[in-house]
Amino acid sequence: QVQLQQWGAGLLKPSETLSLTCGVSGASFSSTAYCTWIRQSPGKGLEWIGKINNSGSVHYNPSLKSRATISVDTSKNQFSLKVTPVTAADTAVYFCAREVLRGVRFSFDLWGQGTLVTVSS
């Protein structure tokens, strides 16, 4: 049974770098699946950040204005998210999720447990 476990620092100061990792256990992602990052804040609801597959094909939400970087380490079956520099507006619960292809479009069928990241001076 595939599971996603995520970890990373939960308290940051403005201008620092947010760094989160999502580990996949139980199996590797298929070639058509992506690891996607999503965040949830009271003010902006659920926001899609970006996604990457095992081949390194990556897509970002332009709203993060190039501050986000998503990467994959296939040897460790891990995906990572970095956001820099952070501001208070980046305070949110961050989720990793598996994005699977159903027919011709994707859905998020498996989620990590979520990590609360707070940005405060």
Next chain:
Amino acid sequence: DIQMTQSPSSLSASIGDRVTITCRASQSITRYVNWYQQKPGKAPNLLIYAASNLQGGVPSRFSGGGSGTDFTLTISSLQPEDFATYYCQQSYSIPYTFGQGTKLEI
């Protein structure tokens, strides 16, 4: 970006009720909408994909419909475990976007 607008924002209902939540897209997304349920402190859980397809393990009292810009999520007979927040999400184009959520309360 495609805007997804859900209504209502909150809904009060009773056990056994039939409830419908609607989601409207700012442009046609054919049938590329997914629905999620989220309980407090938990990650969202996929219920319906591609407008009307039930995710494995999801009870059959959940159903989805619609196409183009207007979509619905229906729960045929509310159970105690169904009181949660529900979100629609479009997978038609990047960046993917979500509705603002519908909180279903007793």
